[in-house]
Amino acid sequence: MHQIFSRQSIYGWLLLLPAAILLFAFTYYPMAGTFFDSIFNEGSGSLSSRYNGPLNYQMLMIDPVFKTVLINNAIFALGTIPVSIGLALMMALIVDQHFLGRSLVRMAFFTPTVLPMIAVANIWLFFYTPDIGLIDSLLAFFGIEGPNWLGDPDTVLSAIIVMAIWKEAGFFMIFYLAALQTISPELKEAAKLEGAGKLYYFRRVLFPLLMPTTLFISINAVINSFKLVDHLFILTKGGPDNASNLLLYHIYETAFSYFDQGYAAALTVVLLLILASFAIVQFFFFDRRIHYR
């Protein structure tokens, strides 16, 4: 007992205090609050809120939009994460080399990251606009009539995935580039002396050394695939007929367009559980297989 209250441990607790307060005030308390909201029927105006039990969670089961957004979000995640990470690695390898105009290319790769998502969406809205948009104008040059990218449920989600990759890849590239610069050139020379080909060197030396970075990026990518919905406000509003709707946007609409705080809270709890389970898997499962220096 006296261990906890020893002078030194109090000193330690005091050092932790600012971080702990911030974490509790802005992370754990809102999380608990969200859970409590989700089991209450939020009173609107004159009605007071009352205990609702699992009603909001039962509604999840019968809400067709909820099912759609879950599937869409899975497709969105699977579509954006591997490609944007692969692309980021490729771009990083390119601009890690020495060639004329390297900083210009680096800047070009990084530019989409600097732009806010809303601005990006506004740009891409005019890319995707049928007939007068950039993509359709290019296709028309070759005599092809482009589809109605954002107006067709079959193409809208892919169109948004492409845009998200364009936006994300440059950001991830920076991390790879930083990691590549820390890898000692001696390794490359040694591999050369041993007669290892470029591909072999990449597969056996470079890529394993980049694994910690890949883990970090993949966690970020997973979070982003659930977090990035700004573009939906501009591009599709989740339409047509929910074909591009994502979980977070559905939460937003439930909370602020339908004013159903209780159900929105239940949806938020689901989102938290999804993200938490991803983080657990990534940290405890993949972490063991990664070589840290």
Add this chain to the structure above:
Amino acid sequence: MFAKMKRLFLITAAAVCLAATQAAAAQTELTMYYPVAVGGPLTKVVDGMVEDFMKENPDIKVNAIYAGNYNDARIKALAAMKSGKPAQLSVMFSIDIYELINQDAIVAFDDVVETDDEKKWLDSFYPTLMENGKTDGKTWGIPFQRSTIVMYYNKDAFRAAGLDPEKPPATWEELVSMGKKLTKADGSQWGAMIPSTGYPYWMFGALTMQNGEVLMNDSGNTTYFDKPGVVEALQFWKDLGSKHKIMPEGTIEWGTLRQNFLEGKTAMMWHSTGNLTAVKKGAKFDFGVAMLPAQKRRGTPTGGGNFYIFKNSTPEEKKASVKLIRFMTSPERSAEWSVKTGYMGVSPAAYETSILKDYVSGFPYAAVARDQLEYATAELSTHQTGRVRKLLDDSIQSALTGRSTPEEALTNAQKQAAMLLKKYQ
């Protein structure tokens, strides 16, 4: 030296604070949110009008805050209310009325106005524009940035297709037959475009009314989505793309439609009158504005934003708010607003002012929206309006993109809407 400066700074700061509180005591301070839903520099127009008001009424200070689109404005206003720092008045979507009443956020104007003069003012607006502002015999919203849907058409394209540019289609049949002549086989020009993102239910309100139906009852607790006439209207909308081929299939983006029209990609578009001034400035060709065509009758929903006064404000603030709203909706101001934006004058008196009379005589299309008012109906507005609207939006988009038939889509929407509205009946 340093201490001296610090003291000087403190004294100045205190003086500034004191001056500020004194000024505030003498003034009534109002915070007002307003949304902008169409393109163009509308914020400048609103800010200019508010400044004029403050010049005339030095005892009232107004903070007019641009709050994004209609959804954003409502969210900001309600969030401000919950955080205990409410605005006193706001321009919000006319169809938010039931939601705002259910949230106990607003007061009826009948309970705020005092003098006979003010009561008379409540009756000075176009009755059709008041439909979305009244329920249970009380007035909750005062029309401000109000619109109807009109048809913009490219007269040059009409001439090129051998059509009379002064005779835009007046019926659905003519819309189809003229549309076919205006559609070019290589896809470089479509006959017509009706936007189906953003506010699909609004456009649909026009089509249903033209087919002799409305979408909901006056108390906002029953919808009629699955009536045969309503299904027919959606079938017609879909047919424009899939059968008659005068409109692109799939959904058509609300936000970029004006650009499509200005670049000559479509010969006709249905859009808010709020776009009129922007089209007038942007069109490099001869264009016309017409009422929407008729099937059984002509028809359009009204649209746009109303003034609301929030409950959570002092009597002085409410009084000042009424003063401000009266100023903003006075015939002269309403006329000025209409000229600068294309939104309609909200009262008959506005069209009697010299500003609007001169403008209309030089540019007759400015009066199309007003002339169409006699055929207009309320915009879709019910209890749980966000959810009900989304149900209808989804079913329209699902039919237009061919995921389900109009009948399936609308029956489904009606079923779910009936479930949501049960407790309000």
